[in-house]
Amino acid sequence: MTTSDASDASDASDASDAKKTSPAPKQADNLLLQRNGPLTRELLLTPGEFGLGRVPARLKPDQTTTVVCGFCSTGCGLNVHLKDGEAINLSPNTDYPVNLGMACPKGWEALTPLRATDRATTPLLRNARGKLERVEWDVALRTFVDRFKAIQEAHGKESIAFISTGQIVTEEMAFLGALAKFGMGMLHGDGNTRQCMATAVVAYKEAFGFDAPPYTYRDFEESDVVVLVGSNLCIAHPIMWERLCKNKNRPEILVVDPRKTETAMAATAHYALKPKSDLTLFYGIAHILIQRGWIDPGYIEAHTVDFEAFKAHVADFTPARVSEATGLSEAQLASFAEKIHNGKRVSFWWTMGVNQSHEGVRVAQSLINLALMTGNIGRPGTGANSITGQCNAMGSRMFSNTTGLFAGHDFTKEEHRKKIAGILGIPEEVIPTRNSLAYDQIIEGILKGKIKGLWIIATNPAHSWINQEDLHELLGRLEFLVVQDMYATTETAERAHLVLPAASWAEKEGTFINSERRIGLVKKVARAPGQALADFHIFQLVAQYWGCGELFKEWKSPEAVFQILKRLSKGQPCDITGIDGYTMLDERGGIQWPYPEGAAFETNERRLFEDGQYYRPDQKAKFAFQAPRQLPEPTDEQYPLTLLTGRGSSSQWHTQTRTKKSAVLQRLYPKEIYVELSPVDAKRIGIEMNEWVVIASRRAEIKARAFVTNSVKPGEIFVPMHYEITNKLTFPAFDQYSRQPSYKACAVKVRREEDRG
Numbered sequence: 001m002t003t004s005d006a007s008d009a010s011d012a013s014d015a016s017d018a019k020k021t022s023p024a025p026k027q028a029d030n031l032l033l034q035r036n037g038p039l040t041r042e043l044l045l046t047p048g049e050f051g052l053g054r055v056p057a058r059l060k061p062d063q064t065t066t067v068v069c070g071f072c073s074t075g076c077g078l079n080v081h082l083k084d085g086e087a088i089n090l091s092p093n094t095d096y097p098v099n100l101g102m103a104c105p106k107g108w109e110a111l112t113p114l115r116a117t118d119r120a121t122t123p124l125l126r127n128a129r130g131k132l133e134r135v136e137w138d139v140a141l142r143t144f145v146d147r148f149k150a151i152q153e154a155h156g157k158e159s160i161a162f163i164s165t166g167q168i169v170t171e172e173m174a175f176l177g178a179l180a181k182f183g184m185g186m187l188h189g190d191g192n193t194r195q196c197m198a199t200a201v202v203a204y205k206e207a208f209g210f211d212a213p214p215y216t217y218r219d220f221e222e223s224d225v226v227v228l229v230g231s232n233l234c235i236a237h238p239i240m241w242e243r244l245c246k247n248k249n250r251p252e253i254l255v256v257d258p259r260k261t262e263t264a265m266a267a268t269a270h271y272a273l274k275p276k277s278d279l280t281l282f283y284g285i286a287h288i289l290i291q292r293g294w295i296d297p298g299y300i301e302a303h304t305v306d307f308e309a310f311k312a313h314v315a316d317f318t319p320a321r322v323s324e325a326t327g328l329s330e331a332q333l334a335s336f337a338e339k340i341h342n343g344k345r346v347s348f349w350w351t352m353g354v355n356q357s358h359e360g361v362r363v364a365q366s367l368i369n370l371a372l373m374t375g376n377i378g379r380p381g382t383g384a385n386s387i388t389g390q391c392n393a394m395g396s397r398m399f400s401n402t403t404g405l406f407a408g409h410d411f412t413k414e415e416h417r418k419k420i421a422g423i424l425g426i427p428e429e430v431i432p433t434r435n436s437l438a439y440d441q442i443i444e445g446i447l448k449g450k451i452k453g454l455w456i457i458a459t460n461p462a463h464s465w466i467n468q469e470d471l472h473e474l475l476g477r478l479e480f481l482v483v484q485d486m487y488a489t490t491e492t493a494e495r496a497h498l499v500l501p502a503a504s505w506a507e508k509e510g511t512f513i514n515s516e517r518r519i520g521l522v523k524k525v526a527r528a529p530g531q532a533l534a535d536f537h538i539f540q541l542v543a544q545y546w547g548c549g550e551l552f553k554e555w556k557s558p559e560a561v562f563q564i565l566k567r568l569s570k571g572q573p574c575d576i577t578g579i580d581g582y583t584m585l586d587e588r589g590g591i592q593w594p595y596p597e598g599a600a601f602e603t604n605e606r607r608l609f610e611d612g613q614y615y616r617p618d619q620k621a622k623f624a625f626q627a628p629r630q631l632p633e634p635t636d637e638q639y640p641l642t643l644l645t646g647r648g649s650s651s652q653w654h655t656q657t658r659t660k661k662s663a664v665l666q667r668l669y670p671k672e673i674y675v676e677l678s679p680v681d682a683k684r685i686g687i688e689m690n691e692w693v694v695i696a697s698r699r700a701e702i703k704a705r706a707f708v709t710n711s712v713k714p715g716e717i718f719v720p721m722h723y724e725i726t727n728k729l730t731f732p733a734f735d736q737y738s739r740q741p742s743y744k745a746c747a748v749k750v751r752r753e754e755d756r757g
């Protein structure tokens with residue numbers, strides 16, 4: 001595909017007017033050559049940006065090469081087959097230590113979304129008539145700088161903010177975080193990882209002293225009891241599930257989920273607790289374990305603090321009380337505890353059913369506590385294991401420079417700022433001394449008139465953020481909204497004043513960090529269409545146009561940034577100074593952090609805490625706990641049902657900007673929005689299978705097709721997040737410590753479409 005073909009073939013719907021008036025882009029590189037000054041030209045015309053030069057210098061035009069998948073956090077290795085320098089097909093890599101030859105439907109179809117007709121191929125600027133029209137990069141970048149600087153001049157530096165992502169490569173995230181905070185003077189920047197991982201981060205930091213998921217995927221194969229809490233592994237992490245299926249110990253698989261999910265159906269025991277009663281449940285299980293003496297006093301004594309206070313705290317969580325709160329029988333509770341006790345290698349895994357909760361941090365810690373008190377950590381097949389979501393959620397946690405200073409440092413600590421400034425060779429004064437607002441507070445900042453300009457990169461909040469109608473109204477109040485995405489048609493891009501066209505996964509290089517802390521390599525095996533640029537190049541250009549390019553002299557290529565990240569990590573728990581560079585990552589099938597200089601690890605599948613040493617100053621892990629809190633929006637007579645939301649199928653990815661572009665994937669999931677509801681509720685309301693129904697919350701009403709199924713209990717319904725309108729219903733409640741949204745419980749009612757009121 002030539003660049004001009006691509007820009008002709010694709011077009012943003014809003015830009016069709018503009019297309020008639022502005023000249024059709026010529027060969028993109030010529031155009032950029034003419035329009036930009038020397039520095040820009042040098043940057044943009046780095047060989048390979050529009051062709052297969054730089055990264056594929058290592059590649060031959062007809063070879064096969066491994067690229068880490070760009071969808072979920074499993075981080076599978078995909079073998080991409082090149083012909084004449086273009087990716088034509090892929091197949092899972094049989095030697096990659098993560099997937100061992102397997103891939104899920106999204107992985108198999110990963111190249112298709114690159115070729116979609118609605119790719120953003122030129123920058124688009126909203127004109128006086130309110131339409132997005134094509135402009136050249138030079139105009140786009142000048143406008144970007146002029147508008148944001150004008151806002152800062154009028155309302156102060158803190159009046160512009162950015163929202164980043166867990167879906168671009170680490171080197172790009174790091175560049176963005178440094179550029180925005182050190183170069184452009186922004187204080188506030190957060191990521192979509194707030195929607196996803198913030199709870200696990202806070203829970204680990206408090207308990208272990210560092211945000212450190214301790215496991216390796218081999219633990220799925222080595223456990224004899226696997227506890228999955230609020231995790232629909234079969235759908236959300238199919239290849240991790242496959243790893244679990246390779247377990248030869250005939251493990252007990254205990255699933256804690258209000259719904260009878262695909263994973264629950266495949267489990268040996270399913271605990272269909274009442275939504276958001278997890279904290280009470282796990283305190284209740286701890287109570288039984290302590291009562292029966294089924295704990296590991298030696299481990300507790302040697303490696304933990306605050307157990308006695310925890311023991312006193314759970315004394316009240318009697319089986320009777322816990323049974324009442326969770327809806328599980330006392331016999332179920334006893335059997336749960338017994339299975340944990342009988343296990344020699346028990347692993348506890350959690351995902352969004354825990355993190356997305358008004359008290360998610362404490363729930364995550366209640367699982368960490370169970371692992372600590374039974375000594376199930378640091379040995380094969382054990383652990384308190386948070387599974388991440390997006391391909392680079394872990395990269396964002398370590399290196400995005402949003403909520404924390406690079407590599408686990410703290411913005412508020414002078415010694416940390418001094419250290420980071422020294423490593424980066426920048427003045428200490430450019431590093432903010434305060435923490436950013438969290439995502440929801442940035443949104444609230446728009447309401448309060450404090451945030452006037454917003455730069456959104458590789459996330460689609462107009463679909464994915466909680467309480468959507470409110471957000472839509474607030475996005476409309478911004479003086480300047482820039483959206484940087486690979487498509488010009490996302491719900492958020494359609495609201496932008498300026499759209500910056502980004503290259504996609506596999507059209508650029510860099511690294512992702514998967515759930516087991518493995519740093520894997522992404523390579524450029526396809527050309528970005530039209531004038532779309534790698535996010536990395538967009539950041540370089542912004543730095544030049546903003547006038548802070550000096551700070552980023554060394555940030556010349558993704559691999560140069562990887563070398564900077566190594567220096568930032570030195571001496572930290574996430575030390576990666578022992579990784580030479582991309583070639584080493586490629587040869588080893590990815591490398592897990594930590595990998596300090598001089599490290600000689602015998603295996604490529606490592607877990608943490610084998611020595612029982614944690615990262616807190618006393619090197620001990622801490623029992624953290626708190627009384628359970630009320631549900632933010634309990635059901636009542638008017639809104640008698642609890643709405644659960646989450647992933648619908650293994651073929652749908654989030655807001656569907658990518659997966660809906662594949663005809664193969666489209667056949668694997670329902671096209672129209674649907675609601676799972678129980679036969680009991682369906683009968684009570686008079687609803688038939690497949691009928692359109694109305695779901696109403698206090699925020700909004702939506703229509704969905706009824707899917708009557710026993711997988712949800714009476715009183716609960718489930719709507720997948722992949723359909724645009726789901727988040728019109730959700731209620732904006734947040735965990736008080738992590739500020740992660742509680743997407744998975746709010747009060748709703750359902751009625752037949754023709755009934756009113």
Ligand SMILES: Nc1nc2c(c(=O)[nH]1)N[C@H]1C(S)=C(S)[C@@H](COP(=O)(O)OP(=O)(O)OC[C@H]3O[C@@H](n4cnc5c(=O)[nH]c(N)nc54)[C@H](O)[C@@H]3O)O[C@H]1N2
Nearest residue numbers: 230231232236275276351352353389390646647650653654
């Ligand atoms: N196919 C596909 N895979 C994906 C994604 C995708 O969009 N599509 N997204 C990726 C991302 S970013 C993420 S974060 C992960 C998410 O992976 P998961 O967390 O596994 O997926 P979800 O469906 O959001 O939520 C898991 C389960 O939590 C349950 N749940 C709801 N409320 C509660 C509760 O109160 N307690 C308990 N114990 N459980 C509850 C839900 O019923 C649901 O089955 O998936 C990743 N993988």
Ligand SMILES: Nc1nc2c(c(=O)[nH]1)N[C@H]1C(S)=C(S)[C@@H](COP(=O)(O)OP(=O)(O)OC[C@H]3O[C@@H](n4cnc5c(=O)[nH]c(N)nc54)[C@H](O)[C@@H]3O)O[C@H]1N2
Nearest residue numbers: 196458459460464484485486502645646654655657721743
């Ligand atoms: N109701 C409900 N809502 C939820 C959830 C839930 O369970 N229930 N889950 C939440 C969770 S865990 C998550 S992680 C979020 C996900 O929410 P989002 O982050 O909004 O979802 P995506 O669709 O993955 O958005 C990624 C965007 O980046 C673009 N993109 C992809 N690759 C690139 C790239 O390389 N560069 C650039 N510039 N753009 C790129 C895509 O086209 C897309 O528009 O949703 C949250 N929302």
Ligand code: SF4
Nearest residue numbers: 069071072076104107
């Ligand atoms: S499981 Fe995740 S990483 Fe593996 S192929 Fe599927 S989407 Fe890609």
Ligand SMILES: [Mo]
Nearest residue numbers: 195196389390
């Ligand atoms: Mo997520």
